[in-house]
Amino acid sequence: xxxxxxxxxxxxxxxxxxxxxxxxxxxxxxxxxxxxxxxxxxxxxxxxxxxxxxxxxxxxxxxxxxxxxxxxxxxxxxxxxxxxxxxxxxxxxxxxxxxxxxxxxxxxxxxxxxxxxxxxxxxxxxxxxxxxxxxxxxxxxxxxxxxxxxxxxxxxxxxxxxxxxxxxxxxxxxxxxxxxxxxxxxxxxxx
Amino acid sequence: xxxxxxxxxxxxxxxxxxxxxxxxxxxxxxxxxxxxxxxxxxxxxxxxxxxxxxxxxxxxxxxxxxxxxxxxxxxxxxxxxxxxxxxxxxxxxxxxxxxxxxxxxxxxxxxxxxxxxxxxxxxxxxxxxxxxxxxxxxxxxxxxxxxxxxxxxxxxxxxxxxxxxxxxxxxxxxxxxxxxxxxxxxxxxxxxxxxxxxxxxxxxxxxxxxxxxxxxxxxxxxxxxxxxxxxxxxxxxxxxxxxxxxxxxxxxxxxxxxxxxxxxxxxxxxxxxxxxxxxxxxxxxxxxxxxxxxxxxxxxxxxxxxxxxxxxxxxxxxxxxxxxxxxxxxxxxxxxxxxxxxxxxxxxxxxxxxxxxxxxxxxxxxxxxxxxxxxxxxxxxxxxxxxxxxxxxxxxxxxxxxxxxxxxxxxxxxxxxxxxxxxxxxxxxxxxxxxxxxxxxxxxxxxxxxxxxxxxxxxxxxxxxxxxxxxxxxxxxxxxxxxxxxxxxxxxxxxxxxxxxxxxxxxxxxxxxxxxxxxxxxxxxxxxxxxxxxxxxxxxxxxxxxxxxxxxxxxxxxxxxxxxxxxxxxxxxxxxxxxxxxxxxxxxxxxxxxxxxxxxxxxxxxxxxxxxxxxxxxxx
Numbered sequence: 001x002x003x004x005x006x007x008x009x010x011x012x013x014x015x016x017x018x019x020x021x022x023x024x025x026x027x028x029x030x031x032x033x034x035x036x037x038x039x040x041x042x043x044x045x046x047x048x049x050x051x052x053x054x055x056x057x058x059x060x061x062x063x064x065x066x067x068x069x070x071x072x073x074x075x076x077x078x079x080x081x082x083x084x085x086x087x088x089x090x091x092x093x094x095x096x097x098x099x100x101x102x103x104x105x106x107x108x109x110x111x112x113x114x115x116x117x118x119x120x121x122x123x124x125x126x127x128x129x130x131x132x133x134x135x136x137x138x139x140x141x142x143x144x145x146x147x148x149x150x151x152x153x154x155x156x157x158x159x160x161x162x163x164x165x166x167x168x169x170x171x172x173x174x175x176x177x178x179x180x181x182x183x184x185x186x187x188x189x190x191x
Numbered sequence: 192x193x194x195x196x197x198x199x200x201x202x203x204x205x206x207x208x209x210x211x212x213x214x215x216x217x218x219x220x221x222x223x224x225x226x227x228x229x230x231x232x233x234x235x236x237x238x239x240x241x242x243x244x245x246x247x248x249x250x251x252x253x254x255x256x257x258x259x260x261x262x263x264x265x266x267x268x269x270x271x272x273x274x275x276x277x278x279x280x281x282x283x284x285x286x287x288x289x290x291x292x293x294x295x296x297x298x299x300x301x302x303x304x305x306x307x308x309x310x311x312x313x314x315x316x317x318x319x320x321x322x323x324x325x326x327x328x329x330x331x332x333x334x335x336x337x338x339x340x341x342x343x344x345x346x347x348x349x350x351x352x353x354x355x356x357x358x359x360x361x362x363x364x365x366x367x368x369x370x371x372x373x374x375x376x377x378x379x380x381x382x383x384x385x386x387x388x389x390x391x392x393x394x395x396x397x398x399x400x401x402x403x404x405x406x407x408x409x410x411x412x413x414x415x416x417x418x419x420x421x422x423x424x425x426x427x428x429x430x431x432x433x434x435x436x437x438x439x440x441x442x443x444x445x446x447x448x449x450x451x452x453x454x455x456x457x458x459x460x461x462x463x464x465x466x467x468x469x470x471x472x473x474x475x476x477x478x479x480x481x482x483x484x485x486x487x488x489x490x491x492x493x494x495x496x497x498x499x500x501x502x503x504x505x506x507x508x509x510x511x512x513x514x515x516x517x518x519x520x521x522x523x524x525x526x527x528x529x530x531x532x533x534x535x536x537x538x539x540x541x542x543x544x545x546x547x548x549x550x551x552x553x554x555x556x557x558x559x560x561x562x563x564x565x566x567x568x569x570x571x572x573x574x575x576x577x578x579x580x581x582x583x584x585x586x587x588x589x590x591x592x593x594x595x596x597x598x599x600x601x602x603x604x605x606x607x608x609x610x611x612x613x614x615x616x617x618x619x620x621x622x623x624x625x626x627x628x629x630x631x632x633x634x635x636x637x638x639x640x641x642x643x644x645x646x647x648x649x650x651x652x653x654x655x656x657x658x659x660x661x662x663x664x665x666x667x668x669x670x671x672x673x674x675x676x677x678x679x680x681x682x683x684x685x686x687x688x689x690x691x692x693x694x695x696x697x698x699x700x701x702x703x704x705x706x707x708x709x710x711x712x713x714x715x716x717x718x719x720x721x722x723x724x725x726x727x728x729x730x731x732x733x734x735x736x737x738x739x740x741x742x743x744x745x746x747x748x749x750x751x752x753x754x755x756x757x758x759x760x761x762x763x764x765x766x767x768x769x770x771x772x773x774x775x776x777x778x779x780x781x782x783x784x785x786x787x788x789x790x791x792x793x794x795x796x797x798x799x800x801x802x803x804x805x806x807x808x809x810x811x
């Protein structure tokens with residue numbers, strides 16, 4: 001495997017860009033060429049956010065083509081569906097089932113997809129579906145760090161980039177929160 | 192030198208500093224903002240870095256700096272160039288002495304709103320060389336080169352980037368900074384060059400301008416600012432420019448996966464749409480019978496190739512957007528490029544890669560309308576306007592309220608549906624006057640943010656005052672240029688200005704200075720007062736201005752100016768949900784049983800407090 005493309009989606013305020021940033025820093029440390037293209041658009045809290053990470057090529061265009069991602073990491077259930085188009089057949093589709101519901105959904109005026117619907121769409125697309133329920137998150141853990149570690153443990157990301165490099169990147173980024181983050185990270189690896 | 196992690200925009204800032212720029216100016220605009228954002232508070236000694244009041248002012252300063260022999264950079268988004276263009280074309284005709292670089296970002300695929308325009312058209316109209324980086328590294332190298340080219344030809348040079356290059360981050364190894372020797376400014380009196388008074392002056396300048404583009408062609412060709420690989424008499428060629436260059440390797444691999452032979456392809460990779468390297472283009476057209484052109488947005492290179500082929504009396508089939516299969520809309524990726532290459536090769540290429548239609552999955556996604564943040568002061572203005580319209584005895588569809596650029600436009604979204612229009616910076620105030628002149632008898636309102644008002648809203652307000660056109664203008668002063676990522680403007684509080692010697696200019700003083708006699712100042716967190724003020728102003732004749740004052744909640748939070756969170760008294764609450772349906776505040780949560788306020792999100796603005804008919808919401 002010479003290259004590895006990751007498509008990340010979530011909503012503003014969840015820390016999805018942090019996941020991408022940590023992988024980028026780990027790639028740097030391991031001397032893997034990388035291009036990281038975050039799209040924040042007009043998102044403050046609650047708006048759609050995506051990021052595209054392309055690892056392993058010296059010359060690389062910033063965008064992942066439809067059907068081109070080896071891995072999708074989604075931090076919000078409904079938004080995960082927007083990433084399916086970009087996943088390779090047989091690629092890994094990791095969904096953290098957090099639901100950030102818009103007002104219309106809360107008030108019962110708009111529909112929100114169920115986990116079963118997301119699973120069905122993923123499987124029809126030939127994805128390897130990994131569902132992480134927010135209920136599995138250990139108490140006090142940072143969900144994005146936990147999710148990142150789970151991706152390292154459960155998908156080929158862990159063969160492309162070492163968990164140790166990601167762990168170092170996290171510690172270097174937040175020396176003060178190291179204890180909580182490492183707890184989250186270790187728990188995620190064991191999911 | 193070790194590698195560093197930079198974004199395309201940061202690389203441009205670094206290149207300008209390394210090239211010896213004395214002045215870096217711009218106005219915030221996604222996706223260009225991080226050039227200045229990355230150095231605004233760490234400008235190197237002797238380099239002035241400025242968020243200017245608008246793009247025209249930004250570019251004019253850079254132009255004069257270059258006329259005095261210094262190097263200067265001006266940055267903006269594509270819409271900003273529309274504002275600056277009056278001076279860009281004038282300075283292009285005049286030329287310059289020091290290196291003058293205009294950095295503009297387009298947004299193919301529209302990540303941030305505004306027209307999907309292609310600023311290369313502006314460069315063609317004013318005969319400016321336009322360089323197009325394909326990567327973060329090229330953002331650096333081409334910006335450095337642009338200064339060199341500008342001084343070599345004696346005219347400004349445009350560097351045109353796009354969102355996915357400008358906002359990409361990559362690990363890059365930069366060439367060493369040149370040992371730039373600081374220059375003394377020179378005052379040059381040359382009315383033939385620096386004025387436009389008279390036909391001879393203007394036509395001579397036009398002649399010189401064309402000469403500079405010729406010189407640029409010579410230099411670009413001599414410096415090999417392109418790569419040409421004719422690949423042993425290949426009859427099929429590909430011409431690509433800018434970010435399209437970066438997708439070629441991947442696109443080739445995609446074709447090969449489907450058994451399409453790509454070994455025999457001639458490739459011309461361009462770093463400039465204008466001027467085109469003439470000899471290289473000629474070589475390609477002489478050899479090839481079919482050429483695919485890969486460029487995002489408008490078919491400028493494509494048209495230039497058609498003209499070049501015609502001039503050479505060579506029948507070459509040009510594949511691109513004019514006869515298809517590529518689109519002028521949206522950004523490109525490897526698949527788009529492969530599609531163009533396959534069409535040129537005459538090969539069948541499958542683009543329906545999916546066993547299952549991904550559109551079916553996307554259709555299940557819930558809509559996520561862009562709204563305002565918890566505690567956003569604009570919320571009180573939209574609700575106040577909606578309430579005032581009702582109190583004045585009108586229905587919502589009887590009262591025109593124009594909107595403007597920036598966060599303030601979010602009042603178009605649910606649940607407010609307050610605003611009707613969004614055109615261009617400052618346009619809300621002039622558009623409102625137009626509706627009055629159209630014969631609209633109901634009150635007409637304009638809404639605009641503080642930074643947008645100072646950028647281009649002052650002339651239309653002056654116009655309204657002079658003509659006494661009856662409009663009510665609401666300036667929503669949150670103290671920041673917020674939507675583009677919280678930049679400082681002239682109205683921002685003194686403690687956040689770049690250095691202590693800068694002067695804050697109060698937007699209220701500007702309004703008074705423009706001759707407005709009916710001026711109201713309100714706090715949008717005080718909803719009853721807000722509504723009452725709008726009603727009062729609407730009933731007055733002539734021009735009325737309401738300045739609604741309250742710092743952006745995100746910034747106030749960052750500066751630890753926290754307010755008491757609100758809580759719902761579940762004993763009093765009847766779950767009528769009026770709070771959530773009226774305010775749409777993201778901190779309000781309906782869990783299916785009881786309305787609640789999420790303490791992690793609430794910024795304590797209290798707008799919901801005055802909405803609640805049961806007085807069930809209060810401080811925690």
